[in-house]
Amino acid sequence: MDAANYLYLSALLFTIGAVGVVVRRNAIVVFMCIELMLNAANLSFVTFSRINGDLNGQVVAFFTMVVAACEVVVGLAIIVTIYRSRRSASVDDASLLRR
Amino acid sequence: MNEVALQVGQTAAPEALLFWILAPLTLIAALGMLLVKKAVHSAILMAFVMIALAIFYIAQGAPFLGIVQIVVYTGAVMMLFLFILMLVGVDSSDSLTETIRGLRPIAITAAVGFGGLMVSLLSRATLGRSAVGVEAANSDGNVEGIAQLLFSTYVWPFEVVSALLITAALGAMVLAHHHRIQERPTQRQLSIDRFRKDSLATAAGLPAPGVFARHNAVDVPALLPDGSPAPASINASLKARGDVLDSSRFELGTVDTSADEEK
Numbered sequence: 001m002d003a004a005n006y007l008y009l010s011a012l013l014f015t016i017g018a019v020g021v022v023v024r025r026n027a028i029v030v031f032m033c034i035e036l037m038l039n040a041a042n043l044s045f046v047t048f049s050r051i052n053g054d055l056n057g058q059v060v061a062f063f064t065m066v067v068a069a070c071e072v073v074v075g076l077a078i079i080v081t082i083y084r085s086r087r088s089a090s091v092d093d094a095s096l097l098r099r
Numbered sequence: 100m101n102e103v104a105l106q107v108g109q110t111a112a113p114e115a116l117l118f119w120i121l122a123p124l125t126l127i128a129a130l131g132m133l134l135v136k137k138a139v140h141s142a143i144l145m146a147f148v149m150i151a152l153a154i155f156y157i158a159q160g161a162p163f164l165g166i167v168q169i170v171v172y173t174g175a176v177m178m179l180f181l182f183i184l185m186l187v188g189v190d191s192s193d194s195l196t197e198t199i200r201g202l203r204p205i206a207i208t209a210a211v212g213f214g215g216l217m218v219s220l221l222s223r224a225t226l227g228r229s230a231v232g233v234e235a236a237n238s239d240g241n242v243e244g245i246a247q248l249l250f251s252t253y254v255w256p257f258e259v260v261s262a263l264l265i266t267a268a269l270g271a272m273v274l275a276h277h278h279r280i281q282e283r284p285t286q287r288q289l290s291i292d293r294f295r296k297d298s299l300a301t302a303a304g305l306p307a308p309g310v311f312a313r314h315n316a317v318d319v320p321a322l323l324p325d326g327s328p329a330p331a332s333i334n335a336s337l338k339a340r341g342d343v344l345d346s347s348r349f350e351l352g353t354v355d356t357s358a359d360e361e362k
Contacts, residue, residue, distance in 0.1 A: 003159070003230065004221060004222075005118060005122070006118075006155065006159065007221050008218055008221060008222075009122050009125065009126070009155075011214060011217035011218055011221060012126060012129075012214060012218070013125070013126070013129055013148070014217075015210050015213055015214035015217070016126070016129045016130060016132075016133065016210075017129070018210060018213065019133060019206055019207065019210040020132060020133045022202065022206040022209075023133060023202070023203055023206050024133065026138050028138050028141075028142075028180065028183060028184060028187065029132070029138050029141050031180075032132065032141055032142065032145045032180060033132070033133075035145065035172075035176065036129060036132070036145065036148065039148070039149065039152050039172070042152070042164075042168075043152055043155060043156075046155075046156050046159050046161045046164060047159060049159075049161070049233060050159050050160055050161075050230070050231075050232060050233045051226065051230040051231065052230070052231060053230070053231025053232060053233060053235060053236055054231075054233075054236050055233070055236050055237075055241075055244045055245055055248055056248065056252075058161050058163070058164055058241075058245055059245055059248045059249055059252075059253055061161075061164055062163075062164060062167065062245065062249070063253075063256060063260060065164075065167060065168070065171055065172070066260050066263070066264065067260070067263065068176070069171055069175065069176060069264075069267075070263050070264055070266075070267035071267075072176050072179060072180075073179070073267045073268065073270075073271045074267050074270050074271055074274070076179055076180070076183045076271075077270065077271040077274035077275050078274060079183060079187070080183060080186060080187070080274075080275060081274050081275070083186075083187050084277075089187045
Protein backbone atom coordinates (compact mmCIF):
# COMPACT_ATOMS: atom_id res chain seq x y z
CA MET A 1 0.00 0.00 0.00
CA ASP A 2 1.11 3.48 -0.86
CA ALA A 3 1.26 6.12 1.85
CA ALA A 4 -0.29 8.53 -0.65
CA ASN A 5 -3.57 6.73 0.02
CA TYR A 6 -3.70 8.63 3.28
CA LEU A 7 -3.52 11.84 1.28
CA TYR A 8 -6.47 10.77 -0.86
CA LEU A 9 -8.42 9.97 2.30
CA SER A 10 -7.48 13.36 3.72
CA ALA A 11 -8.61 15.17 0.55
CA LEU A 12 -11.95 13.35 0.59
CA LEU A 13 -12.54 14.06 4.28
CA PHE A 14 -11.73 17.72 3.71
CA THR A 15 -14.21 17.85 0.82
CA ILE A 16 -16.94 16.22 2.91
CA GLY A 17 -16.31 18.73 5.68
CA ALA A 18 -16.51 21.63 3.25
CA VAL A 19 -19.85 20.39 1.88
CA GLY A 20 -21.13 20.05 5.42
CA VAL A 21 -20.25 23.65 6.25
CA VAL A 22 -22.20 24.86 3.23
CA VAL A 23 -25.19 22.52 3.36
CA ARG A 24 -26.02 22.02 7.04
CA ARG A 25 -27.89 24.75 8.92
CA ASN A 26 -27.42 23.76 12.55
CA ALA A 27 -24.51 25.83 13.89
CA ILE A 28 -23.17 22.94 15.97
CA VAL A 29 -23.10 20.56 13.00
CA VAL A 30 -21.42 23.27 10.90
CA PHE A 31 -18.84 23.55 13.64
CA MET A 32 -18.23 19.81 13.69
CA CYS A 33 -17.68 19.91 9.93
CA ILE A 34 -15.04 22.61 10.41
CA GLU A 35 -13.37 20.28 12.92
CA LEU A 36 -13.49 17.53 10.30
CA MET A 37 -11.66 19.79 7.82
CA LEU A 38 -8.99 20.61 10.41
CA ASN A 39 -8.52 16.92 11.14
CA ALA A 40 -8.22 16.10 7.46
CA ALA A 41 -5.44 18.67 7.19
CA ASN A 42 -3.77 17.09 10.23
CA LEU A 43 -3.82 13.69 8.56
CA SER A 44 -2.02 15.26 5.58
CA PHE A 45 0.59 16.77 7.89
CA VAL A 46 1.28 13.44 9.56
CA THR A 47 1.48 11.67 6.20
CA PHE A 48 3.88 14.24 4.78
CA SER A 49 5.95 13.97 7.93
CA ARG A 50 6.29 10.28 7.15
CA ILE A 51 7.04 10.90 3.48
CA ASN A 52 9.72 13.46 4.30
CA GLY A 53 11.15 11.45 7.18
CA ASP A 54 11.24 14.21 9.80
CA LEU A 55 8.94 15.20 12.62
CA ASN A 56 8.22 18.80 11.59
CA GLY A 57 4.86 17.78 10.13
CA GLN A 58 3.84 16.13 13.37
CA VAL A 59 4.77 19.25 15.35
CA VAL A 60 2.64 21.38 13.02
CA ALA A 61 -0.24 18.93 13.43
CA PHE A 62 0.19 19.27 17.18
CA PHE A 63 -0.08 23.06 16.91
CA THR A 64 -3.17 22.67 14.74
CA MET A 65 -4.78 20.58 17.45
CA VAL A 66 -4.08 23.25 20.08
CA VAL A 67 -5.52 26.00 17.88
CA ALA A 68 -8.55 23.82 17.09
CA ALA A 69 -9.17 23.30 20.79
CA CYS A 70 -9.10 27.09 21.36
CA GLU A 71 -11.42 27.57 18.41
CA VAL A 72 -13.89 25.04 19.77
CA VAL A 73 -13.97 26.74 23.17
CA VAL A 74 -14.63 30.22 21.77
CA GLY A 75 -16.95 29.01 18.99
CA LEU A 76 -19.17 27.02 21.31
CA ALA A 77 -19.32 29.96 23.72
CA ILE A 78 -20.52 32.13 20.80
CA ILE A 79 -23.13 29.51 19.85
CA VAL A 80 -24.40 29.41 23.43
CA THR A 81 -24.60 33.21 23.52
CA ILE A 82 -26.53 33.32 20.26
CA TYR A 83 -28.82 30.55 21.45
CA ARG A 84 -29.49 32.40 24.67
CA SER A 85 -30.64 35.56 22.88
CA ARG A 86 -32.44 33.93 19.92
CA ARG A 87 -33.54 30.50 21.19
CA SER A 88 -32.20 28.93 18.03
CA ALA A 89 -28.93 27.37 16.91
CA SER A 90 -29.65 27.70 13.20
CA VAL A 91 -27.19 29.76 11.19
CA ASP A 92 -30.04 31.15 9.08
CA ASP A 93 -31.71 32.87 12.01
CA ALA A 94 -28.74 35.12 12.78
CA SER A 95 -29.28 37.37 9.78
CA LEU A 96 -29.85 40.67 11.52
CA LEU A 97 -27.36 42.55 9.32
CA ARG A 98 -29.20 41.58 6.15
CA ARG A 99 -32.48 43.25 7.03
CA MET B 100 12.94 7.25 -8.95
CA ASN B 101 9.42 6.11 -9.58
CA GLU B 102 7.10 7.35 -12.24
CA VAL B 103 4.15 6.94 -9.91
CA ALA B 104 3.64 9.87 -7.64
CA LEU B 105 4.66 9.88 -4.01
CA GLN B 106 5.65 6.24 -4.04
CA VAL B 107 6.64 5.72 -0.46
CA GLY B 108 7.59 2.13 -0.88
CA GLN B 109 5.23 -0.62 -0.04
CA THR B 110 4.14 -0.44 3.56
CA ALA B 111 3.64 -3.56 5.58
CA ALA B 112 0.67 -5.75 4.81
CA PRO B 113 -1.04 -5.28 8.23
CA GLU B 114 -1.10 -1.54 7.68
CA ALA B 115 -2.65 -1.98 4.25
CA LEU B 116 -5.32 -4.21 5.76
CA LEU B 117 -5.97 -1.65 8.49
CA PHE B 118 -6.22 1.13 5.95
CA TRP B 119 -8.57 -0.63 3.58
CA ILE B 120 -10.90 -1.62 6.39
CA LEU B 121 -10.85 1.62 8.34
CA ALA B 122 -10.67 4.20 5.54
CA PRO B 123 -14.04 3.28 3.92
CA LEU B 124 -15.65 3.19 7.35
CA THR B 125 -14.23 6.64 8.08
CA LEU B 126 -15.56 7.99 4.80
CA ILE B 127 -18.98 6.46 5.44
CA ALA B 128 -19.06 7.96 8.93
CA ALA B 129 -18.04 11.37 7.59
CA LEU B 130 -20.73 11.21 4.91
CA GLY B 131 -23.22 10.10 7.54
CA MET B 132 -22.40 13.24 9.49
CA LEU B 133 -23.82 15.25 6.63
CA LEU B 134 -26.84 13.06 6.05
CA VAL B 135 -28.23 12.30 9.50
CA LYS B 136 -30.91 14.60 10.78
CA LYS B 137 -30.09 14.82 14.46
CA ALA B 138 -27.09 16.73 15.70
CA VAL B 139 -26.37 14.11 18.37
CA HIS B 140 -25.97 11.39 15.74
CA SER B 141 -23.60 13.68 13.87
CA ALA B 142 -21.56 14.04 17.04
CA ILE B 143 -21.34 10.27 17.53
CA LEU B 144 -20.22 9.76 13.92
CA MET B 145 -17.72 12.59 14.37
CA ALA B 146 -16.27 10.80 17.41
CA PHE B 147 -15.87 7.67 15.28
CA VAL B 148 -13.98 9.66 12.62
CA MET B 149 -11.72 11.12 15.31
CA ILE B 150 -10.85 7.69 16.73
CA ALA B 151 -10.21 6.32 13.24
CA LEU B 152 -7.85 9.23 12.54
CA ALA B 153 -6.04 8.54 15.83
CA ILE B 154 -5.51 4.94 14.69
CA PHE B 155 -4.16 6.22 11.37
CA TYR B 156 -1.72 8.50 13.22
CA ILE B 157 -0.45 5.62 15.33
CA ALA B 158 -0.12 3.44 12.26
CA GLN B 159 1.95 6.14 10.56
CA GLY B 160 4.56 6.41 13.29
CA ALA B 161 2.98 9.26 15.25
CA PRO B 162 1.89 7.57 18.49
CA PHE B 163 2.10 10.81 20.47
CA LEU B 164 -0.29 12.57 18.10
CA GLY B 165 -2.56 9.54 18.09
CA ILE B 166 -2.91 9.60 21.86
CA VAL B 167 -3.31 13.39 21.89
CA GLN B 168 -5.99 13.03 19.24
CA ILE B 169 -7.95 10.61 21.41
CA VAL B 170 -7.48 12.62 24.61
CA VAL B 171 -8.09 16.07 23.15
CA TYR B 172 -10.62 15.38 20.41
CA THR B 173 -12.68 12.39 21.41
CA GLY B 174 -12.17 13.24 25.06
CA ALA B 175 -12.41 16.97 25.49
CA VAL B 176 -13.73 18.45 22.25
CA MET B 177 -16.48 15.94 21.53
CA MET B 178 -17.51 16.02 25.18
CA LEU B 179 -17.81 19.80 24.89
CA PHE B 180 -19.87 19.41 21.71
CA LEU B 181 -22.24 16.96 23.38
CA PHE B 182 -22.44 19.19 26.44
CA ILE B 183 -23.46 22.18 24.32
CA LEU B 184 -25.93 19.99 22.41
CA MET B 185 -27.58 19.08 25.71
CA LEU B 186 -27.63 22.76 26.68
CA VAL B 187 -29.09 23.93 23.38
CA GLY B 188 -31.57 21.07 23.22
CA VAL B 189 -31.00 17.51 22.07
CA ASP B 190 -33.95 17.50 19.73
CA SER B 191 -32.74 20.59 17.88
CA SER B 192 -32.78 18.59 14.69
CA ASP B 193 -31.89 20.37 11.52
CA SER B 194 -34.56 21.14 9.01
CA LEU B 195 -33.05 19.49 5.98
CA THR B 196 -34.95 21.75 3.60
CA GLU B 197 -32.94 24.16 1.54
CA THR B 198 -33.22 27.73 2.73
CA ILE B 199 -31.24 29.19 -0.15
CA ARG B 200 -32.59 27.90 -3.42
CA GLY B 201 -30.17 25.86 -5.52
CA LEU B 202 -27.55 25.80 -2.78
CA ARG B 203 -27.37 22.05 -2.47
CA PRO B 204 -26.72 21.16 -6.13
CA ILE B 205 -24.17 23.95 -6.34
CA ALA B 206 -22.43 22.75 -3.19
CA ILE B 207 -22.34 19.14 -4.36
CA THR B 208 -21.06 20.12 -7.81
CA ALA B 209 -18.36 22.30 -6.29
CA ALA B 210 -17.41 19.53 -3.87
CA VAL B 211 -17.14 16.93 -6.63
CA GLY B 212 -15.03 19.38 -8.61
CA PHE B 213 -12.80 20.20 -5.65
CA GLY B 214 -12.41 16.60 -4.56
CA GLY B 215 -11.73 15.43 -8.08
CA LEU B 216 -9.16 18.18 -8.55
CA MET B 217 -7.38 17.28 -5.31
CA VAL B 218 -7.35 13.56 -6.04
CA SER B 219 -6.17 13.99 -9.62
CA LEU B 220 -3.55 16.48 -8.49
CA LEU B 221 -2.28 14.06 -5.86
CA SER B 222 -2.16 11.21 -8.32
CA ARG B 223 -0.10 13.27 -10.77
CA ALA B 224 2.25 14.95 -8.29
CA THR B 225 5.80 13.65 -8.13
CA LEU B 226 8.07 14.07 -5.18
CA GLY B 227 11.22 13.82 -7.27
CA ARG B 228 12.77 11.39 -4.84
CA SER B 229 11.74 8.32 -3.00
CA ALA B 230 10.13 8.95 0.35
CA VAL B 231 11.86 8.27 3.60
CA GLY B 232 9.54 6.97 6.31
CA VAL B 233 9.60 8.26 9.83
CA GLU B 234 11.44 5.35 11.48
CA ALA B 235 14.85 7.07 11.51
CA ALA B 236 13.40 10.26 13.03
CA ASN B 237 11.63 8.16 15.63
CA SER B 238 14.77 6.25 16.60
CA ASP B 239 15.02 8.05 19.96
CA GLY B 240 11.29 7.66 20.49
CA ASN B 241 8.48 9.68 18.99
CA VAL B 242 7.79 11.77 22.08
CA GLU B 243 11.48 12.61 22.50
CA GLY B 244 11.77 13.57 18.85
CA ILE B 245 8.76 15.89 19.01
CA ALA B 246 9.96 17.39 22.30
CA GLN B 247 13.37 18.06 20.75
CA LEU B 248 11.75 20.06 17.93
CA LEU B 249 9.12 21.70 20.11
CA PHE B 250 11.58 23.11 22.61
CA SER B 251 14.25 24.15 20.12
CA THR B 252 12.98 25.17 16.68
CA TYR B 253 9.38 25.75 17.64
CA VAL B 254 9.84 27.21 21.11
CA TRP B 255 8.53 30.66 20.10
CA PRO B 256 5.33 29.35 18.48
CA PHE B 257 4.92 27.15 21.54
CA GLU B 258 4.97 30.20 23.81
CA VAL B 259 2.56 32.08 21.55
CA VAL B 260 0.19 29.11 21.63
CA SER B 261 0.14 29.26 25.43
CA ALA B 262 -0.93 32.91 25.19
CA LEU B 263 -3.60 31.83 22.70
CA LEU B 264 -4.94 29.20 25.09
CA ILE B 265 -5.22 31.70 27.94
CA THR B 266 -6.93 34.21 25.64
CA ALA B 267 -9.40 31.58 24.50
CA ALA B 268 -10.20 30.57 28.07
CA LEU B 269 -10.77 34.20 29.05
CA GLY B 270 -12.83 34.83 25.91
CA ALA B 271 -15.06 31.85 26.65
CA MET B 272 -15.58 33.10 30.20
CA VAL B 273 -16.49 36.60 28.99
CA LEU B 274 -18.86 35.24 26.35
CA ALA B 275 -20.56 32.79 28.67
CA HIS B 276 -20.96 35.31 31.47
CA HIS B 277 -24.62 36.06 32.02
CA HIS B 278 -25.67 39.55 33.04
CA ARG B 279 -28.87 39.82 35.05
CA ILE B 280 -30.74 42.73 33.47
CA GLN B 281 -33.16 43.23 36.36
CA GLU B 282 -32.63 42.71 40.06
CA ARG B 283 -33.91 39.36 41.28
CA PRO B 284 -37.34 40.04 42.94
CA THR B 285 -37.34 39.46 46.68
CA GLN B 286 -40.08 37.61 48.51
CA ARG B 287 -41.29 40.91 50.00
CA GLN B 288 -41.47 42.49 46.54
CA LEU B 289 -43.41 39.49 45.20
CA SER B 290 -45.98 39.69 47.97
CA ILE B 291 -46.43 43.47 47.51
CA ASP B 292 -46.92 42.93 43.78
CA ARG B 293 -49.60 40.35 44.45
CA PHE B 294 -51.72 42.79 46.42
CA ARG B 295 -51.13 45.80 44.16
CA LYS B 296 -52.65 44.05 41.12
CA ASP B 297 -55.98 45.14 39.65
CA SER B 298 -57.97 42.37 41.24
CA LEU B 299 -57.57 40.85 44.67
CA ALA B 300 -59.00 37.53 43.44
CA THR B 301 -55.60 35.85 43.34
CA ALA B 302 -54.11 37.51 46.41
CA ALA B 303 -54.49 34.35 48.44
CA GLY B 304 -52.93 32.29 45.66
CA LEU B 305 -54.25 30.70 42.52
CA PRO B 306 -56.87 27.94 42.76
CA ALA B 307 -55.43 24.45 42.95
CA PRO B 308 -56.04 22.14 39.98
CA GLY B 309 -58.17 19.03 40.12
CA VAL B 310 -61.83 18.29 40.62
CA PHE B 311 -62.40 17.69 44.29
CA ALA B 312 -62.62 14.01 45.32
CA ARG B 313 -62.86 12.79 41.72
CA HIS B 314 -59.58 13.62 40.05
CA ASN B 315 -56.85 15.71 41.57
CA ALA B 316 -54.14 15.52 38.89
CA VAL B 317 -52.39 18.77 37.89
CA ASP B 318 -53.67 18.54 34.32
CA VAL B 319 -57.39 18.86 35.19
CA PRO B 320 -58.74 22.38 35.70
CA ALA B 321 -60.61 23.01 38.92
CA LEU B 322 -64.35 23.60 38.72
CA LEU B 323 -65.79 26.94 39.68
CA PRO B 324 -69.01 27.06 41.79
CA ASP B 325 -71.11 27.38 38.64
CA GLY B 326 -69.51 24.23 37.16
CA SER B 327 -67.30 25.88 34.58
CA PRO B 328 -63.59 25.00 34.56
CA ALA B 329 -61.16 27.54 36.03
CA PRO B 330 -58.30 28.01 33.56
CA ALA B 331 -56.16 29.83 36.15
CA SER B 332 -55.75 26.61 38.12
CA ILE B 333 -53.60 25.04 35.43
CA ASN B 334 -49.88 25.68 35.02
CA ALA B 335 -49.23 27.87 31.98
CA SER B 336 -46.61 25.51 30.53
CA LEU B 337 -49.04 22.58 30.69
CA LYS B 338 -51.55 24.71 28.83
CA ALA B 339 -48.96 25.63 26.19
CA ARG B 340 -48.10 21.97 25.68
CA GLY B 341 -51.76 21.07 25.28
CA ASP B 342 -51.63 18.56 28.12
CA VAL B 343 -54.88 19.72 29.74
CA LEU B 344 -57.70 17.24 30.30
CA ASP B 345 -61.34 18.23 30.07
CA SER B 346 -62.67 18.54 33.61
CA SER B 347 -66.34 18.16 32.67
CA ARG B 348 -66.07 14.36 32.59
CA PHE B 349 -65.13 14.39 36.26
CA GLU B 350 -68.15 16.42 37.29
CA LEU B 351 -70.42 15.06 39.98
CA GLY B 352 -73.48 14.82 37.71
CA THR B 353 -72.11 11.76 35.90
CA VAL B 354 -71.40 9.77 39.03
CA ASP B 355 -73.03 6.39 39.17
CA THR B 356 -74.95 6.56 42.46
CA SER B 357 -77.16 3.47 41.92
CA ALA B 358 -75.22 1.44 44.49
CA ASP B 359 -76.09 3.95 47.22
CA GLU B 360 -79.79 4.00 46.28
CA GLU B 361 -80.13 0.23 46.50
CA LYS B 362 -78.91 0.35 50.05
